[in-house]
Amino acid sequence: MGQIFSDLGGELVTLVISVLSALPYIAIYVAVIMLAYFIFHLVKRRLTPVHDYTSLKTVTFGDESAVVSNKVASVVSIVLIFVIWGSFTGSEWLPRFLHAPGPFVGEASFTYTVETEDGTRDDATVSVLVHPKGQKPEAPVVAPGDGLAKNDSLVVQSYRSTLLRWDANDEVTRKEGAKVVAVDGEPISRDNAVETKIGRVALTDKGTLNFAPATGMQMESIWLPAPESVWRRLISVSRDGYQNVTLSEHLSYSLFRVIVGFALGAMVGIPLGYAMGLSDWARGWFDPIVEFMRPVPPLALIPLVIIWAGIGEQGKIILLFLAALWIMAIGARSGVSGVNISKVHAAYSLGANKRQILRHVIIPNSLPEIFTAARVAMGVCWGTVVAAELVAAEKGVGKMIVAASKFQDTDIVLMGIILIGVIGFGIDMMMRWAEKYLVPWKGKG
Known part of the structure; x- marks a missing residue:
């Protein structure tokens, strides 16, 4: 038990350090948001200096002037995300002054100090050539120089590292007790690497030197490709397909599964929620089941779905159905429970029966909660479709993403994620409309 807490504590410390290292970037993002907000309202105030009742209100909830999305803020937010994305990937679509500091590329050198067993020391220079991906330049030609330690040369690709057997051409080798004790005048050991202007030099357990060029703040394309790379891959996949399947087929299969699974979940979940909201017996019967299944993630049900329904389309749709069912049931139940009782009393006083109250009071007043639940359920279904298509699917956006990740095609992975987000956003906008x-x-009360 103590070992478990120790491991969890170590992971927690690592997480805290990661969060703290990201705080400057988060602070910059928040500062840009606040600056954009200030500039927008300053310009708006200068252009439309209105001081009537509507402009001076501070509470706008619950009436015709309820808070709506500010279109300018939405555009600025999306543009800012793409600018940040392009900045940290060195995008060609951005001017160079907006690029974050990139990896070191070019020729440079560092000096290491060798010490023999008798205490004699000598310096040697390592000429380093760091080249971009896709190039294979020759190593720089250097004169060996005089003394015990001879000059060396290295060729390394940016974002990679390489080993230097510094004693391969020296008069005194590691077998004879020689060792590197300093780099650029700074002491070096197995536990203490040296950060130079061009990269990091570390001493390995065998006494060789490991050189990793400075990466800057930009991310390598295998981790995060530039926007233009994703766009070019979208064009090529749209034209030629991916793994002998067109992009339209991938999208249509995923969209079909999501819509069918969501529709079945809504068809069962909404009547179930109404029954739980209107009948104490139904609520007592189904509430434990719904509350038990609600926190269970759909991914945990994949093994059971495979056993129950096999690996065909039925299994994927059942998984999406279960993802939507509990959300829709809770939304419908909450909508019924939230109906203002004064409206029910008013309908009774006007002579309405239970069927009329259900038709004209309960259902209309519960629809807002149901629509909110539907939007949440649709988002969960889109999030689950990737896992559903892991179950031996041959077509679908999730299948495309998983297949691309195995070959480290990050641009296709990111393209699939963006397509899922765009389609999901489009569906959400349709549901809002x-x-x-x-x-x-x-x-409106």
Whole structure:
């Protein structure tokens, strides 16, 4: 038990350090948001200096002037995300002054100090050539120089590292007791690497030198490709497909699974939620089941789904159905429970029966909660479709992402993620429009 707490404590410390290292970037992002907010309102105040009742209100919830999305803020937010993305990937679409410091590329050198067993020391220079990916230049030609330690040369690709057997051409070798004790005048040991202007030099357990060129703040394309790389890959996959399947097929299969799974979940979940909200017996019967299944992630059900329904389309749709079912049931139950009791009393006083109250009071007033639950459920279904398509799928965006990740095609992985987000956002906007059209009384008391 003590070992478990020790391991968890170590992981927690690592997580805290990672969060702290990200704080400067988060602070910059927040500062840009605040600056954009200040500039927008300053310009708006200068252009439209209105001081009527509506402009001076501070509480805008629950009436026709409820808070809505600011289109300018949305555009600035999206542009800022792409600028940050391009800045930390060295995008060609951005001017160079917006690029974050990139990796070191070019020729440079560092000096190491060799000490023999009798205490004699000598210096040698290592000429380093760091080249971008895709190039294979020759190593720099250097004169060996005089003394015990001879000059060396290295060729290394940016974001990579290489070993230097410094004693391969020296008069005194490691077998004879020679060792490197300093780099550029700074002491070096197995536990203490030296950070030079061009990179990091470390001493290995066997006494050789390991050189890793400075990476700067930009990310390598295998970790995060530039926006133009993702765009070019989108064009090529749209034209030629991926793994003998067109992009439209991948998207249509995923969209079909999500829509069918969500629709089945809504068809069962909404009546179940209404029953739980209207009947104490139904609530007592189903509430433990719903509350038990609600926190269970759909991914945990994959083994059971495979056993129950096999690896065909049925298994994937069942998984998405279960992802949407509990959310829709809770949304419908919450909508029924949240109906203002005064409206029910008013309907009874006007002579309405239970069927009329359900039709004209319960259902209309519960629709806002149901639409909110539907938007959440659709998002969960899109998040689950990748896992659902892991179950021996041959087509689908999730299948494409998983297959690309095995070959480290990060641009295709990112392209698939963006497509899922764009399609999910489009579906959410359609549901918002439907809610605005079908539930115009939302937020108006």
